[in-house]
Amino acid sequence: MRTAYSVETVRAAERELMARLPEGALMQRAAAGLAAVCAGLLRRRRGRVYGARVVLLVGPGDNGGDALYAGARLARRGAAVTAVPMDPERMHAGGLAALRAAGGRAAGTLPQRADLVVDGLLGIGGRGGLRPAAAALVERIPPGVPVVAVDLPSGVDADTGEVAGPAVTAEVTVTFGAYKPGLLIDPGASRAGALHLVDIGLELPEPEVEALQHADVAGLLPEPTASSDKYRRGVVGIVAGSAQYPGAAVLAVAGALRGGAGAVRYVGPAADSVLARHPETLIGPGRVQAWVIGPGLGEGRAGEVADLLAQDTAVLVDADGLRGLDPAVLRARTAPTLLTPHAGEAAALLGVSRESVEAGRLAAVRRLAERYGAAVLLKGSTTLVASAGGRPVRVNPTGTPWLATAGSGDVLSGLAGSLLAGGLSGADAGAVGAYLHGLAARRTGGPLLAQQVAEALPAAWRDATHP
Numbered sequence: 278m279r280t281a282y283s284v285e286t287v288r289a290a291e292r293e294l295m296a297r298l299p300e301g302a303l304m305q306r307a308a309a310g311l312a313a314v315c316a317g318l319l320r321r322r323r324g325r326v327y328g329a330r331v332v333l334l335v336g337p338g339d340n341g342g343d344a345l346y347a348g349a350r351l352a353r354r355g356a357a358v359t360a361v362p363m364d365p366e367r368m369h370a371g372g373l374a375a376l377r378a379a380g381g382r383a384a385g386t387l388p389q390r391a392d393l394v395v396d397g398l399l400g401i402g403g404r405g406g407l408r409p410a411a412a413a414l415v416e417r418i419p420p421g422v423p424v425v426a427v428d429l430p431s432g433v434d435a436d437t438g439e440v441a442g443p444a445v446t447a448e449v450t451v452t453f454g455a456y457k458p459g460l461l462i463d464p465g466a467s468r469a470g471a472l473h474l475v476d477i478g479l480e481l482p483e484p485e486v487e488a489l490q491h492a493d494v495a496g497l498l499p500e501p502t503a504s505s506d507k508y509r510r511g512v513v514g515i516v517a518g519s520a521q522y523p524g525a526a527v528l529a530v531a532g533a534l535r536g537g538a539g540a541v542r543y544v545g546p547a548a549d550s551v552l553a554r555h556p557e558t559l560i561g562p563g564r565v566q567a568w569v570i571g572p573g574l575g576e577g578r579a580g581e582v583a584d585l586l587a588q589d590t591a592v593l594v595d596a597d598g599l600r601g602l603d604p605a606v607l608r609a610r611t612a613p614t615l616l617t618p619h620a621g622e623a624a625a626l627l628g629v630s631r632e633s634v635e636a637g638r639l640a641a642v643r644r645l646a647e648r649y650g651a652a653v654l655l656k657g658s659t660t661l662v663a664s665a666g667g668r669p670v671r672v673n674p675t676g677t678p679w680l681a682t683a684g685s686g687d688v689l690s691g692l693a694g695s696l697l698a699g700g701l702s703g704a705d706a707g708a709v710g711a712y713l714h715g716l717a718a719r720r721t722g723g724p725l726l727a728q729q730v731a732e733a734l735p736a737a738w739r740d741a742t743h744p
């Protein structure tokens with residue numbers, strides 16, 4: 278599991294540790310880790326550190342201090358290091374002295390030739406969009422030169438991943454003590470490049486955000502045993518499709534057939550299309566361990582949604598099924614419930630604009646889970662899964678923008694429903710479903726069709742369980 282912590286939590290852990298260590302010890306740990314990553318990158322790119330031109334962008338706080346001390350270490354190894362301050366009056370004094378003592382220099386303007394830029398403008402002390410002096414430096418980073426971000430790319434909000442205006446795009450981010458949510462959630466995540474965590478010895482409580490890895494997914498996926506039969510493995514029922522959208526039913530069933538359930542049952546008007554593509558499907562009402570309702574349902578089918586929600590069976594509600602949901606009805610349920618909106622559907626459920634959901638995805642998914650008393654999977658660039666009751670929000674690390682194609686959400690709802698039928702909780706079914714869905718899409722590559730994502734699911738399952 279990859280875990281991430283808010284700025285407030287990191288600061289508290291830092292204070293506690295600093296009280297027990299000599300002054301400046303944490304910054305030296307951070308700078309040593311940062312310098313090692315920079316040196317590794319320079320060696321890979323040009324064979325050696327000696328003679329490399331390194332530019333440090335230096336902000337007014339400790340993030341700049343880290344960059345200056347790391348720059349001093351690189352200068353001692355023969356790099357030509359130039360520090361460019363955001364504000365020449367406010368640079369970490371100890372760091373600047375160390376850099377100068379090691380042979381580095383400060384300059385007023387950004388050199389146009391460099392082998393590496395180190396972004397030490399802002400770390401966890403950054404607030405709001407970059408102010409003009411910082412933005413001007415970011416805009417002058419020479420194109421094609423690799424950037425290593427210190428703690429996080431400047432301009433990315435550490436707690437949310439929000440980016441308001443210009444921001445650094447890094448090849449590598451070297452972060453200290455703990456990942457921050459903004460490094461795992463887009464748009465911040467796509468600015469951070471490869472993540473490198475430097476352990477500075479922090480002791481941390483439960484995380485705010487977590488991302489599953491292969492081993493976590495393997496531990497959650499249901500595996501059949503000698504005593505399994507198709508009913509014990511779980512039956513998932515799919516209520517999807519309409520005369521207008523029969524394809525949604527076919528795709529949801531395609532996902533469900535590859536989600537580990539022993540059988541898939543289809544209920545709805547697209548039975549002929551479903552059977553033509555998936556002869557394995559059972560047709561018509563019957564007993565199931567989990568229902569999926571919503572993909573391609575069209576208008577006027579709220580009664581069917583209400584009927585399923587009234588049953589004491591796990592239910593996943595997607596797409597058209599999400600219209601007009603009553604929070605009181607959902608909160609009263611005791612069986613697992615998973616809602617899988619995209620940003621537009623989430624906005625309608627919260628009564629806010631789509632833009633506000635997209636700008637603050639973490640807050641939106643948390644509010645949805647609280648309000649509806651259910652697990653909620655918010656689709657989009659970095660899919661998020663929250664559960665009612667304040668557990669860490671799960672961030673899916675496997676997505677790809679190629680998934681933004683018609684019908685891929687239908688495959689996901691069938692898949693996650695199948696996992697629910699296999700006995701996973703709402704949040705686990707959502708997070709594991711999104712993980713396999715993203716892996717399958719990455720395996721397929723783009724441009725991709727939703728049905729290809731479904732077809733690649735067994736291979737993605739094997740990748741996660743037998744890496």
Ligand SMILES: NC(=O)C1=CN([C@@H]2O[C@H](COP(=O)(O)OP(=O)(O)OC[C@H]3O[C@@H](n4cnc5c(N)ncnc54)[C@H](O)[C@@H]3O)[C@@H](O)[C@H]2O)[C@@H](O)CC1
Pocket residue numbers: 291292295303304305307336337338339340341343398399400401402403404405406407408411427428429453477
């Ligand atoms: N606290 C600790 O124990 C450690 C901190 N470390 C480093 O210290 C950093 C945090 O340092 P600070 O708390 O000094 O904060 P930062 O260095 O992140 O930035 C704070 C400064 O930036 C200015 N600023 C804030 N938002 C801005 C914006 N949008 N545009 C322009 N300027 C802005 C503020 O006025 C303030 O002067 C971490 O990210 C990490 O790099 C590391 O050395 C490890 C140990």
Ligand SMILES: Nc1ncnc2c1ncn2[C@@H]1O[C@H](COP(=O)(O)OP(=O)(O)O)[C@@H](O)[C@H]1O
Pocket residue numbers: 596619655656657658659660676677678679680681682683684685686687688689714
């Ligand atoms: N920019 C993006 N990056 C990664 N994944 C995305 C992006 N946009 C959409 N997706 C994913 O694509 C799928 C689209 O689902 P959805 O919006 O329900 O479409 P549909 O209803 O056509 O199936 C979801 O899994 C979502 O997370």
Ligand SMILES: [K+]
Pocket residue numbers: 340396397398399400426427428429430431
């Ligand atoms: K930074």
